[in-house]
Amino acid sequence: MNQVVTSMYKYFHENPRLKYIFFGGKGGVGKTVMAGAAALWSAKQGRKTLLASTNPVHSLSNLFGQNVFGRPVVVCDEENCHAFEIDTRDTIERSKKEIREKINWFLKFADITTKAEDFIESATMNPAFEESAMFENMIDLMFKDEYDFYVFDTAPTANARRLLGMSKVYGLWVDKMLKSREEAKSLRELLSFSKKKEKDPLLDYLLNFKDRMAHAKELLTDDALTAFFFVTLPESLPIAVITRFINWFYEFGIPVGGVVVNGLIPKEQLCADSAEFVKNRVKMQEEHMEEIWKIFDDRVRAVVPLFDTEVKGPDMLNKMVDHLFVK
Amino acid sequence: MNAIYVLIIGLVVAVIGYRVYAKYIDSKVIQADPKRMTPAKMYMDGVEFMPTSRNILYGYQFKSIAGAGPIIGPIIAIQWGWLPAMVWILAGTFFIGWVHDYSSAMIAMRNDGASFGGLSHRLISPRARIILLSFIYFYLLLIVGAFGAVVVNTAVALKGAPMAWLFLTIAGVLAGQMIYRWKVDIIVTTVITVVIAMAGIFLGTLAPSNQILGDALSNSRWLWAIAAFVFCYFASVLPIWRFSLPINYVAAYIVFLGLFFGIIGIFITHPEFTLPAFTSFEIPIGPIWPIMFVTIACGAVSGWHSIVCSSGTARQLESEMDARPVGAGIMFLEMMLALFALIIAGTIYSSSSEYAAALVKGPGGVFAAGVGKFLNAVGLPLDYGKSYGSVMMIVLAITIMQLVVRFMRVATAELLSDISPIFKNVHVGTLVASALGMILVITGWWQYLWVLFGGANQLMASLALMLVSAWLISEGKPAAWAMIPMFFMFVTTIAALLYTSYNLLIVKVLGGALKGEALIGNTLMGLTGIFLVIAALILAIEGFKAFRRFRTMRGQAAPSGA
Amino acid sequence: MSLTKIFEQYPDRRYIMFGGKGGLGKTTFSAATSYYLAKKGKKVLVFSVDPQASLTDIFQKDIFGKGPTEIIPNLYAQEIDADKRVKAYQQEVRQKILDMYGMDKIPEEIESYIQAAAAEPAMEESAIFDEVVDIVVRGGYDYYIYDLVPLGHALYYLSMASVYDAWIDKITKLREQMREYDQVAAVMQREKELDEDAILNELLYIKERINKSSSILTDKAKTAFFFVLTAEDMIIKDTQKAAALFAKFDVPLSGYIINRVLPSELKSENIPEYLKNRFLMQEHYLEVIKNDFGNEILASVPEMERDVTGLPMIEKLAKAMFGDF
Amino acid sequence: MAEKEKKKGGFFQSVKEFVYGVAAHDSARFALKTRASMEHLFILITMGDMLGVPILPPYYSLRLLPYVVPQISTWKRRMLREKDLTDGLA
CATH class of the missing domain: 3.40.50.300 (P-loop containing nucleotide triphosphate hydrolases)
Structure with missing residues (x-):
């Protein structure tokens, strides 16, 4: 068919409850720009919108030319448009503290009198903390529900997959932990002489965690609320990457909103005596566009041209909005 | 009668008791099984459960149960005459003492190494456990009081003792550094520190405390009581390896060597009993029944052993077959120790009045004099031997005392931390225990203190036997061999506690004979006695309910099983 | 340059x-x-x-x-x-247990723990x-x-290396303290030879490997x-x-x-x-x-006229980077 | 004769062990106790998730698992057993 059947604009109108959208794809394909444009568009529709970066290396501040680190800031002079680069340090500290408390409780419970303070620290040492803190922050924002619309600028695809998949990964983890905890509890009852019912803060913690994860998963897998858009260039590597990842996303049950093609050289600018270099590039893009239509077909939501300057600042973003949400 | 005969009679009783009676119970009633896994092996965690070889456990058990108790009891009890004391030592151990020790270990082993708290909860009732725990606290307090009094009396009576005590402490602390910090070879450590401790004893004879401190200070009970509690305070709050353990380590050699050569001395001198075999049924601390039966506690039967056996020994026994030699065998050994003390008190004084004059200053002096005499027989100068005996007494008493203060600190945290977190603080718990102990030591009369401690101790024993009986009934095993001793001990100790409390509260306190500090101490002691009686009665009621419950359960189970 | x-x-x-x-x-x-x-x-x-x-x-x-x-x-x-890799790792651990204790089968509770380890959030990375x-x-x-x-x-x-490094340091410290008490017990029991602490050795081995790889990353030479x-x-x-x-x-x-x-x-x-x-x-x-x-x-x-895939394009890019070779 | 010699050695060995039991056993036991409770702490902070303690054990803790296999069931027992005052008395 080789043309956009359901445009971004149409997709949003067909899914009016859409509330959480994500942009993913190989590095350098323009995810942040797309996310910025989507947030700006949504804000212009009168919805209070939050654009949050969960990328470990943030670039929203550069995109808007405004410091948005650590708290939501109104951007592009659009009162409904807020941008926010999440600071994970506090979250990490908080969750470490919580784990330390739980371990201390357990030490007391198990009557371990060895001086442990020094070593408990090591129980909070895991490279996963940063990542999980990002996820915690993200779902915190979602649960707080202070905005009508959320756009998440995620890290490159592999991370994004992990980030969203985390509700599943943590779901598995917490299930395993709950099982261990239940087993521990029944062993405790077996070994107890008093058989008294005890409060178990660990179990409470795990159940609470499980609830959060279940709720997060519910939101993230609800195709009326959530959509994940893939951005690609008409080049082979980005296409290969998203082809692989779309399938993984289906496996995770995360709704895929569609594909946005970025950086297509406008054909009308080409003439017969154009430089060979340009002709070759255009030819290559054409080949890859063929491939894109073949693979993604009616899931392509927009084809955005290559702009003559890089996209940053409100003006360029507004221009991008027009192209991304063409009616 | 010659002292050697006493030892021979003791040996005969021990052999029959161990080889016949204990063997019968072990193989026929309990049916100890070498193939059955013991908790030590099954749950070996290196913390509580640690399989240990039998020979080592002999030593461990002996050290844990044979403190000052079996020595002091007979020394006091000889006031009724040596014959009743000897009969009670022999009969008590034969019919009750080993039964109690052995079965306390066995019941814990057969119940997954459960402690008495858990066992009383399960076998008797939840309330029984709570009462047991608070009972134990006051029991521990009385131990602190009684043993503290022994330490103070000995330090006052024997002017060489304080110096020896100080040197022992220094030697112990040094041993701790050498073992735990510098990792010096243990033999080197032992030789150096034991020599230091011995040198302290010698120095004590050269420079007695009254020469250094003057008469007033060296006779001050306050001074030595404070010294004792400062010692216990360090033992309680310092890391255990820094103070308490290494001092015990060095002290063990002092005591061990003293006993070893002392016994040889008895064989060499084989003295005749000089005190009368029997004096009268009633002496100042009370009538022969029930008071003598609680005066000689350790050495005949002692509740302390049940705590050692259940929470300590039972978790280390490698085989059920070791329960009899360790549990029962070592009890008979302790019986011999009690006879040794009886011989000391009964043979070294030329007359009852001389003995009475010595006892007024406390049992430590009597013991030291005896040790001095018998060590003299193996060639040690009399003065040095006497000093040696005094430090043995102090060591035996204070090692238990510091252990108990530490327990009381833990108990304070456990029992009271719900009321205020301040009790979790190690210093607070230790200070509470020390202050209460101090009041008893300073203000109470030591003989009453001893009787109350003995009463509490025997009561603890009958409570342990109650647990054992409940278990035996629940298992459908013959229980009379544990139940009859339990009844006897229970009735005797209730009577003894009531008698003593009556004397303290009604006769002395209300009688108006006491003033000032003595009033406080005696009131406190009397009330403690009453508390113990009430706690014991509640436990008894709970116990009988449990017995009935198990009987009916088995009665119902039997037909359906048939 | x-x-x-x-x-x-x-x-x-x-x-x-x-x-x-x-x-x-x-x-x-x-x-x-x-x-x-x-x-x-x-x-x-x-x-x-x-x-x-x-x-x-x-x-x-x-x-x-x-x-x-x-x-x-x-x-x-x-x-x-x-x-x-995770699967191979799990298998390696299983095999080690079997070898160490001469078992035919991994005990169930251990097996389920090993399996569940795959669900650890940071496992993949x-x-x-x-x-x-x-x-x-x-x-x-x-x-x-x-x-x-x-x-x-x-x-x-990169931070992973430092996290693991710190983690290993901490628990190694604990093992070393434990070793102290082992030595004390050995002194008391007059044992000359002290068993090696296999865990300590394993930790040292892991640490050495991690350090080797992360020291390379930070070594300018x-x-x-x-x-x-x-x-x-x-x-x-x-x-x-x-x-x-x-x-x-x-x-x-x-x-x-x-x-x-x-x-x-x-x-x-x-x-x-x-x-x-x-x-x-x-x-x-x-x-x-x-x-x-x-x-x-x-x-x-330079910007290539088409995307770099396949050996001919790789060669072209290599020449653009390093000159003719 | 040889047998008698052996028996004599056995007797001295027993006495040695008895003396060890009197004097040193408590200290050695304490050292081992402390060591073992540190071991329990070690298992807790490296594999606490086995008891549902919300610890994320790092990748490398699995490598340590083989060494603690024999201790796991006693460790669990020790962690979960209900204790009271009377446990600490001896």
Whole structure:
């Protein structure tokens, strides 16, 4: 068919409850720009919108030319448009503290009198903390529900997959932990002489965690609320990457909103005596566009041209909005 | 009668008791099984459960149960005459003492190494456990009081003792550094520190405390009581390896060597009993029944052993077959120790009045004099031997005392931390225990203190036997061999506690004979006695309910099983 | 200084990394560099620590999870399959238990624990991390080329080494304290020989491996780390930010490579409006780069007329980077 | 004769062990106790998730698993057993 059947604009109108959208794809394909444009568009529709970066290396501040680190800031002079680069340090500290408390409780419970303070620290040492803190922050924002619309600028695809998949990964983890905890509890009852019912803060913690994860998963897998858009260039590597990842996303049950093609050289600018270099590039893009239509077909939501300057600042973003949400 | 005969009679009783009676119970009633896994092996965690070889456990058990108790009891009890004391030592151990020790270990082993708290909860009732725990606290307090009094009396009576005590402490602390910090070879450590401790004893004879401190200070009970509690305070709050353990380590050699050569001395001198075999049924601390039966506690039967056996020994026994030699065998050994003390008190004084004059200053002096005499027989100068005996007494008493203060600190945290977190603080718990102990030591009369401690101790024993009986009934095993001793001990100790409390509260306190500090101490002691009686009665009621419950359960189970 | 010179001048720098924001051509540079070195007769391993690895796409050969695969003589490429690695790890642990205790079967509670370990959130990344440690420690190649994941992730990977290091230090300390008490017991029991603490040895072994691999990463004598950037405002800013972050981990920076430079000969040809504007932009930002990074710029690589996949394009890129060879 | 010698050695060995039991056993036991409770702490912070303690054990803790296999069931027991005052008395 080789043309956009359901445009971004149409997709949003067909899914009016859409509330959480994500942009993913190989590095350098323009995810942040797309996310910025989507947030700006949504804000212009009168919805209070939050654009949050969960990328470990943030670039929203550069995109808007405004410091948005650590708290939501109104951007592009659009009162409904807020941008926010999440600071994970506090979250990490908080969750470490919580784990330390739980371990201390357990030490007391198990009557371990060895001086442990020094070593408990090591129980909070895991490279996963940063990542999980990002996820915690993200779902915190979602649960707080202070905005009508959320756009998440995620890290490159592999991370994004992990980030969203985390509700599943943590779901598995917490299930395993709950099982261990239940087993521990029944062993405790077996070994107890008093058989008294005890409060178990660990179990409470795990159940609470499980609830959060279940709720997060519910939101993230609800195709009326959530959509994940893939951005690609008409080049082979980005296409290969998203082809692989779309399938993984289906496996995770995360709704895929569609594909946005970025950086297509406008054909009308080409003439017969154009430089060979340009002709070759255009030819290559054409080949890859063929491939894109073949693979993604009616899931392509927009084809955005290559702009003559890089996209940053409100003006360029507004221009991008027009192209991304063409009616 | 010659002292050697006493030892021979003791040996005969021990052999029959161990080889016949204990063997019968072990193989026929309990049916100890070498193939059955013991908790030590099954749950070996290196913390509580640690399989240990039998020979080592002999030593461990002996050290844990044979403190000052079996020595002091007979020394006091000889006031009724040596014959009743000897009969009670022999009969008590034969019919009750080993039964109690052995079965306390066995019941814990057969119940997954459960402690008495858990066992009383399960076998008797939840309330029984709570009462047991608070009972134990006051029991521990009385131990602190009684043993503290022994330490103070000995330090006052024997002017060489304080110096020896100080040197022992220094030697112990040094041993701790050498073992735990510098990792010096243990033999080197032992030789150096034991020599230091011995040198302290010698120095004590050269420079007695009254020469250094003057008469007033060296006779001050306050001074030595404070010294004792400062010692216990360090033992309680310092890391255990820094103070308490290494001092015990060095002290063990002092005591061990003293006993070893002392016994040889008895064989060499084989003295005749000089005190009368029997004096009268009633002496100042009370009538022969029930008071003598609680005066000689350790050495005949002692509740302390049940705590050692259940929470300590039972978790280390490698085989059920070791329960009899360790549990029962070592009890008979302790019986011999009690006879040794009886011989000391009964043979070294030329007359009852001389003995009475010595006892007024406390049992430590009597013991030291005896040790001095018998060590003299193996060639040690009399003065040095006497000093040696005094430090043995102090060591035996204070090692238990510091252990108990530490327990009381833990108990304070456990029992009271719900009321205020301040009790979790190690210093607070230790200070509470020390202050209460101090009041008893300073203000109470030591003989009453001893009787109350003995009463509490025997009561603890009958409570342990109650647990054992409940278990035996629940298992459908013959229980009379544990139940009859339990009844006897229970009735005797209730009577003894009531008698003593009556004397303290009604006769002395209300009688108006006491003033000032003595009033406080005696009131406190009397009330403690009453508390113990009430706690014991509640436990008894709970116990009988449990017995009935198990009987009916088995009665119902039997037909359906048939 | 040119890229070729760097390689000639520092032959000991055998661990090569290209870092930078996503999509700037790190993977293609890795491939081209390995191609260049292989052609020079060096035995090269280019490996990807990125689960979304593109080496397969670039070499047009499925190498995912297949271990080091020969592409051309002397050139080996590897894409790590984390799942496979985790499974192998679990199996290794199982086998060790069976061997140590002469069991026929893993006890159930242990087995379910091992299985559940796969559900650990950081398992995948750690498995890749560990495989890299393995590759580096094992040796056997003249050059190792890390195809690093995008920026943040690369940092994450570097920080992983320090987290594990700290973790191992802490628990090693605990083991050492335990050893103290072991010695005390040995003194009391007069035992001359003390059993070795197998766990302590294992910890030391792990620590040594991690240190070896992370010390390579931070050793200027052994490692060449190149930043890739393009002549765009946001990219330059992010690169500066990232370089500061990398400096925190003591990664020695060898220099910068500018990618996607429009060939200037194009300017004289007939080119569409968008390209003219791009040229203008490029000129401006090249100037900025020159001012900011100065002589740390090692190479400018021209924009290719098509994307780099397949050996002919790799060769072309390699020549653009290193000149004819 | 030889047998008698052996028996004599056995007797001295027993006495040695008895003396060890009197003097040193408590200290050695304490050292081992402390060591073992540190071991329990070690298992807790490296594999606490086995008892549902919300610890994320790092990748490398699995490598340590083989060494603690024999201790796991007693460790669990020790962690979960209900204790009271009377446990600490001896």
